[in-house]
Amino acid sequence: MFRIGKEESDAIAEVISRGQLFRHGDSACGHLGLVDKFEKEFAEKIGVNHALLNSGGGTSSLICALVGLGIGPGDEVIVPAYTFMATAVAVLAVGAIPVLAEIDDTLGIDPCDIEKKIGPNTKAVIPVHMLGIPSDMGSICSIAGKHRLKVVEDACQAAGGSFKDKRLGAWGDAGAFSFNAFKIISCGEGGALVSDDAALFERALIYHDSGITFRPLAKELTLPIFAGQQMRSTEIMGAIMRVQLQRLDGILSDLRRIKKKIMSELSDAQGIKFIRSNDLEGDCGVAVAFQFDSEKKARSFEKAPGVNGWLPIDSGRHVYCNWEPVMNKQIGAHQALNPYLLPQNQGLRMDYTKDMCPRSLDILSHAVIVNLNPDWTDTETNNLIAAFRAAGKEL
Numbered sequence: 001m002f003r004i005g006k007e008e009s010d011a012i013a014e015v016i017s018r019g020q021l022f023r024h025g026d027s028a029c030g031h032l033g034l035v036d037k038f039e040k041e042f043a044e045k046i047g048v049n050h051a052l053l054n055s056g057g058g059t060s061s062l063i064c065a066l067v068g069l070g071i072g073p074g075d076e077v078i079v080p081a082y083t084f085m086a087t088a089v090a091v092l093a094v095g096a097i098p099v100l101a102e103i104d105d106t107l108g109i110d111p112c113d114i115e116k117k118i119g120p121n122t123k124a125v126i127p128v129h130m131l132g133i134p135s136d137m138g139s140i141c142s143i144a145g146k147h148r149l150k151v152v153e154d155a156c157q158a159a160g161g162s163f164k165d166k167r168l169g170a171w172g173d174a175g176a177f178s179f180n181a182f183k184i185i186s187c188g189e190g191g192a193l194v195s196d197d198a199a200l201f202e203r204a205l206i207y208h209d210s211g212i213t214f215r216p217l218a219k220e221l222t223l224p225i226f227a228g229q230q231m232r233s234t235e236i237m238g239a240i241m242r243v244q245l246q247r248l249d250g251i252l253s254d255l256r257r258i259k260k261k262i263m264s265e266l267s268d269a270q271g272i273k274f275i276r277s278n279d280l281e282g283d284c285g286v287a288v289a290f291q292f293d294s295e296k297k298a299r300s301f302e303k304a305p306g307v308n309g310w311l312p313i314d315s316g317r318h319v320y321c322n323w324e325p326v327m328n329k330q331i332g333a334h335q336a337l338n339p340y341l342l343p344q345n346q347g348l349r350m351d352y353t354k355d356m357c358p359r360s361l362d363i364l365s366h367a368v369i370v371n372l373n374p375d376w377t378d379t380e381t382n383n384l385i386a387a388f389r390a391a392g393k394e395l
Contacts, residue, residue, distance in 0.1 A: 002373070003374070004186075011239035015032065015034065032238075039053055046194050048194045056189075060229075060231045065175075066094045068199075075096040075123040079101070079125075082319060089325075099117055106278050108278065111143055122149060123149065132283060155175050158184075158284050160184065173197055174197070177193075179192070187237045207231075213225045256285040263280075271391070271395035272389070286371065287372055311368060319360075370384070
């Protein structure tokens with residue numbers, strides 16, 4: 001989270017003063033309908049017909065998307081080797097099997113490797129816009145269309161980003177966002193599903209609220225109601241997120257301004273090479289990423305005075321070989337519910353090894369990431385540029 005303040009506090013206070021914290025309520029009794037309003041506003045911002053705010057974060061948003069698509073046991077879903085483990089866990093949560101694909105030099109999933117990893121049981125692919133950097137959605141959607149695959153965008157780190165002037169999350173059949181404390185806009189936890197597909201959205205809506213059969217809106221549903229989970233959001237979440245959404249464009253504008261300044265002033269700097277971008281204008285600007293031809297040079301640059309960088313290979317949780325529960329196939333609280341043991345999944349591709357995506361490990365060990373802050377002054381930005389320039393000269 002980059003910015004939060006009095007406006008959010010005032011919005012929360014208004015909800016509490018009315019005593020209407022539950023998502024559903026009667027406006028005649030003071031219910032403000034803030035979750036409903038946020039969902040409408042967020043859908044408009046992303047450029048889709050439907051949005052669903054939930055309390056379970058990006059993981060639940062991905063799960064709801066996969067449920068909405070009918071993904072389940074017997075299906076494979078392609079996920080990148082560089083992402084938070086939740087991307088793969090969401091696939092397992094619906095009983096399907098994640099198949100790992102390499103990333104390319106943009107730090108996003110490699111479209112060429114997607115095509116190589118497609119098998120007879122592949123039903124979907126989940127591109128992830130890591131660090132707010134857009135994946136190559138044009139190529140990914142073209143491949144998906146050719147092979148009749150569904151696309152679920154993991155835009156958890158990329159709220160408001162875009163590819164070719166179309167918002168991330170709107171390219172695929174569904175998009176998933178996270179609003180936890182580490183994301184661009186946040187209410188501490190929670191997330192959102194977005195989609196243009198009415199049937200997908202309705203299945204996700206039913207799944208995310210185990211009590212939906214008792215809601216007034218149940219009579220408006222066209223699909224049979226099934227017993228789902230409990231991922232409902234609260235009016236307090238809606239209150240915070242409506243204010244955060246108003247801050248989004250300003251946050252992105254300032255992040256992008258700082259990133260463009262850094263890249264412009266270092267365009268001809270000695271020893272400096274930025275990672276390749278699929279769409280620099282659509283990049284959220286939350287970080288600047290450098291590429292080096294060896295891990296030795298990357299670590300030297302990372303440790304240089306004033307750089308304050310980190311290697312993505314060191315992030316642990318975002319590198320597939322550190323996903324111990326997935327690697328060890330320890331999923332669920334009961335073995336009978338472990339997707340890897342389900343009879344429908346026998347014969348699917350689940351032979352994971354820690355060296356199965358060597359190109360990804362190589363790319364991640366040759367890159368340096370520096371997180372940016374939209375509230376940096378010109379002096380702070382200039383000092384960082386100077387540190388980068390000096391570090392590059394030393395390589």
